[in-house]
Amino acid sequence: MANYGVLILSHCGFSFAEDLIATIKSRGLQAFVLSSLPLPEHGEARLEKLRGLAQAVLSSDSHVLNIEDVERAIAVLQASGRSIRACISVWEGYRALMAHANQRLGVGDLPSQRIDFLRDKFAVRGELYRTGLSRVASRIVTPEVLEALKREGGRYFIKPARGIASYGAFRLTAETTWERLDAIAQHAQEDTVYQSALGEDVTFVAEDFLEGAEFSFEVLASKGAVHVVGLHEKCELTEANGTVLEDSCTSPPASIAASDIAAGLDWLRAVFAQLQLDWGCFHVEARFDGARWDLIEINPRVGGSLISQSVKALNGEAGMLELWLAVLLEQADGAQYAGLSSMLGRLAYKDDGAAPTSLATFFRVYFAAPGQIESIEVRTDGRRPVVEQILLKAGDVVEDTPRESFLGQLLWRMTRDERDASLNDLLVESASAIDVRYRTPSLALETQS
Structure with a gap:
């Protein structure tokens, strides 16, 4: 199976690329990577790192992959004598491209049209509401709808109709304005990483708040x-x-x-x-x-x-x-x-x-606040985590954006009985397990239980 492998669709050189390459190799297969152009701060160095891990690395000249890029990559790989067993991508914005590639390769997958439907939260909610599988009503937000919802005084949740990574998702309050939604949409248009996943025209939906x-x-x-x-x-x-x-x-x-x-x-x-x-x-x-x-x-x-x-x-x-x-x-x-x-x-x-x-697991994800990081380290006095991932380093600058900025993540494993007995302690102790300090002031997080 020397020339048999799996095609990975990578967004800007990342999207769990290392994890996918290792998983594919563990199956005795080669890893082929098709990546969109990495961001300037990563550039050619990121592609070089992937070349050191995968058997073939192809890239586009755009920060976003399209069907033509996928078709071209399949043709190039097959022309070089490689057999592609399947295509995989964890980047949701490329999930329909993955389905298209699998259809070309004769691999069972959801039709790309079904994936496009799934990514339309308004359409999905509407179908489930009509069939009784959801009690939540949804509506497209316009300036008039926004003001009407605020006058009603009910509990609503606002989010992009085609969202990703909780980008621009929040509870409606009396202070929510159309200008705020417009600012989030404008920022999405300028966000190189997320823009393609959110779509060129960012539409918001309002849903009844779920208890x-x-x-x-x-x-x-x-x-x-x-x-x-x-x-x-x-x-x-x-x-x-x-x-x-x-x-x-x-x-x-x-x-x-x-x-x-x-x-x-x-x-x-x-x-x-x-x-x-x-x-x-x-x-x-x-x-x-x-x-x-x-x-x-x-x-x-x-x-x-x-x-x-x-x-x-x-x-x-x-x-x-x-x-x-x-x-x-x-x-x-x-x-x-x-x-x-x-x-x-x-x-x-x-x-x-x-x-x-x-068995049971507990993991915590740590998010960075806007500012420049001065120092970062893991500090645990009790049970050590079985997985430690620190994603930023001293000197990194975290921008002020309406999307999550990951700092690191830790995972603990134990028996279910141990988890049940120690969950409250884990919640408290893990909160400060990654100690991060900023050179510049950062925004405090407002925790909601």
Whole structure:
């Protein structure tokens, strides 16, 4: 299988590229990377680093990939004698391109049109509302609609219709103005990294505010079967700088019973059936108010931060990246992946809501405030994390933008009993586990429980 490999679509040279390359190589395959042009601060050095890791690295002359770039990369690789088994991308803005490539390669995936539909939060909410799978109404925001919602005095959540990474998502308040929305949209147009994912015309939607605790289902769909191999409860949410940040998660959920999880699994399968989601990997965000589940959004990709590593820490076998890749490769080499269906069934939550193992994880994501970093280090007096990732360094400058700026992330693993006994302590102790100091003043975060 010397010339067999997987094509990675990388945004500006990143998008979990190192993780994907390592996962592909662990399968005995070559990694082929197609990247859009890296940002000036990374430039050719970033592509050189990828060339040292992957067997082939191609790049475009634009910061955003398009169908022509993908077609050209497939042609170049095949002309050089390489066989592409599948295409994968964790950058949501390229998910439809990935589907297009897989269709060209004869690999089962969602149609690109279905992915475009999923990324339209207004359209998805409308279909689920009409079919009774969501109680939340949604409307396109105009200056007139915004003022009407403020006069009504209800609870609403504002977000881009085609959003990514919580960009410009926040609760409506009496102080929310059309000028604020217009400023976020303008900033999106100027944001090289996020502009293509948000679209050229940033439209906002207002949704009835969902009550309850927030969770994420980590889902793999293969041959029409839906497997939930992870379920994370979001322990803390922070509202800061025009967006909502997810600070910490634990899995399995700590605040709900197995019967509640079972109801969530039933609801999720009904949603997937209604939306015809029978292939792929999904990060589904939802809320549970103690009686009913409802959707926040469906992301047709692996969850961000440490979601994939958390799933692997829980089952001891494979993370989301590895499992998604296996679902794609199963079609090219059915004999090698003959046991995948039974493996997914074994690693998934049972119909009665039982978790697949007795282990638990807790992870915290740390976000940077605007300013220049003077120093940064990990400080833990008690239990050491099993995964440590520091993403910034001294001297880095964090811009003031309406999107999350990642500082680092830590993950702890323990038995579920240990987690249940120590979760409150973990929440407090982990909050200061990454010590960061700024040379210039930074904005304080306003934590919302």
